[in-house]
Amino acid sequence: MGVHPDTGRAVEALTQQRLAPIVDLVAYRADDGAVVVANSAGAARLRVGLPAEVLHGRNPVADTDPMRFADYAAEAADPSPPNERHAYPYPDLRLASLFAAVDRAPDVAVVHTARHYFPEQGGHAGEHGSLNVVQSRAPLLLSGPGVAARGVVDDHARVVDVGPTMAAAVGAAERLPTCLDGRPRTDLVAPGATRWVVGLLWDGANAGDLLHLAGTGALPHVARLLERGLALRGGAVAEFPSLTLVNHTSALTGVGPGRHGVVGNAYVDRVTGETVVPNDSRTWHRWADWVRPGTSTVFEWVGGSDPARGTASVNEPVDRGATYSTMGLIRASGSAEGAHALDSMLPDPTTSRFATQRFVRVDPDYAWATQVDDIGLEQVLQLWERPADAPALLWWNTVGTDTGHHAGGPRSAPSRAALADADRRLGAFLDRLDALGVADDVTVLLTADHGFEAADPGVRGEWGTALADAGVAHRDVGPGFVYLEPR
Ligand SMILES: [Zn+2]
Known part of the structure; x- marks a missing residue:
């Protein structure tokens, strides 16, 4: 052209x-x-x-x-x-x-x-x-088997490295396509070191503030991860534009927008002349309609390495190949409302024990994100009821952190409240791993899709x-x- x-x-x-x-x-x-x-x-x-x-x-x-x-x-x-x-x-x-x-x-x-x-x-x-x-900097923290306890180190990665790194950690490096934009960061986590990997995407979490708050004690469960692992001070550099669906897709496919095709939250398809809007809670479940054919996902790499090992994609648009998928449930419901099809089934945000209630009360977006993230945790706890049934790869998307950062920018009261909410849900999950006696056997990767500025x-x-x-x-x-x- x-x-x-x-x-x-x-x-x-x-x-x-x-x-x-x-x-x-x-x-x-x-x-x-x-x-x-x-x-x-x-x-x-x-x-x-x-x-x-x-x-x-x-x-x-x-x-x-x-x-x-x-x-x-x-x-x-x-x-x-x-x-x-x-x-x-x-x-x-x-x-x-x-x-x-x-x-x-x-x-x-x-x-x-x-x-x-x-x-x-x-x-x-x-x-x-x-x-x-700053807007391109997502956090990157790794913890658990195969990760040296080095604390915060002066290094950076790229968002396209996230999927390849998780696949390598659970021993699926041989399933990676040969030509990716990202690479498995085996200098940070040893390949095949773990039976289980859990990827946390805290949408829009500002990397600097996340590490700062982990240091001050405001995010005790992030700090708990950091005690047995490392975080990159330079975080993971997002693809451009540093928008949500562009980078969820980049993280989980290991390639940039030029190759996976999800170039923006909205874009014009020059073949049909139509404006396409992939990043909407009503269309998230249709992610596979926009990604290029032939783009493979981390769920396919890990599942392909051993079909007996399950994979799970929780509250995440990118889900092809996942054994369990929230968006798959939404597609099965057949509703045109997308993620809102389940609104009537979502938990009451005003009784959430994880959310900062003063923002739930005044901000409808914060309230909805609370409902979505609370049901995200419910799914995660169901998937991790018994180690024998737990997926080899669990990917868990948190949306409230993006809502909080949009509301006030980084270092604001709502962004920090949203980070604290996500930290409390993380704590509930880590407590489950402790109760099952596997806390030292699960590798956790915490990242985001982009950063934020005011x-x-x-x-x-x-x-x-x-x-x-x-x-x-x-x-x-x-x-x-x-x-x-x-x-
Ligand atoms: Zn985002």
Whole structure:
């Protein structure tokens, strides 16, 4: 697919100085397959594995250090920094992956500045989705058999490493496809060291705050894991965009969006011209409709290594090959309401012993997330009733952490309450393992799909009018995925 003739005018409109407070940078694919990044201060051409070529001014992704702001004090002292003080790890690889999906990727990807607040277009007090290091940084903590008790170490991984690492831990490394974007981190957990692996995804958990709170005693059960394991200070770098379903899919398939095809929470299918919205609680159970055929999952790798060993996907859209799957139950119900089909069966959030009730009472999103996460724990405890029946791989998605971070941004009262709620549910699960006498036999991996930054309510605006004023007919899905209309 060639470069759209309006691309130049669109980029010029989007990179005008007037929009600099809300447009961090734009990215698009050039005719030769390179990716160009540009903002009001300059532009650069990126090719995978080669040094960036500055086209004019300053390279908008000059700092690619994955460890930037990994120091908690540094992140807290300079929250939501502007482009020139931010970092953009793996910009060549991550942007090339997005634009490799030529039938789904936008003509121009617009990255919001960290401070941009856009409630009229679905934005929140806390946001993610950017290429920047803080919004891309998911936690990564490993604990249990095969993991050295090293505490917090100065290293980082990538979200695409998560699935391959879990598969290797339970002895399924030989089932990994030969050509993945991620790799099993066997330097962190010994291959085949464990009979059981449990993967926890705390959606949107800010990596720095998670480790900080584990250190202060506010997350005692995360601390319990860390005592017998390690955490990477640089976390796991999400794929771009640092959005939910893009990265749940990347974690559990070991490939980026260019290959698994779930390029955004919403995108345009250029073959049909339709806007597709995969990341919605009403459509999560249809994940297999959007992922590319031939993309395999960690459930298939682990199940394929020994069909007698079960796998489970709890409250997680990505589930193909899992022996037990929440979304499979929803599909079987035949309801068009998706995850809401089960709303009437969900537990009462106002009596939850895990949730912070002052947020349940005032925030309907927090209340629903509490119900979903409480029933998630119920499923996990049922799956882990007896070691003999426990799945070799259990993947457990927690949604309330994303809700809490959207409500207030990292280090806010609701984000910290949501982390504490998730920690209490984790505690109930670890207590079950203790009661069964297997706490030292289960390897646990705790991660997320992306990080979070706080928006600034004073930084408002939109770029659609600037595009229209420049005569650029377009559809903006996201906002941030700009598709130029045919001339
Ligand atoms: Zn998410």
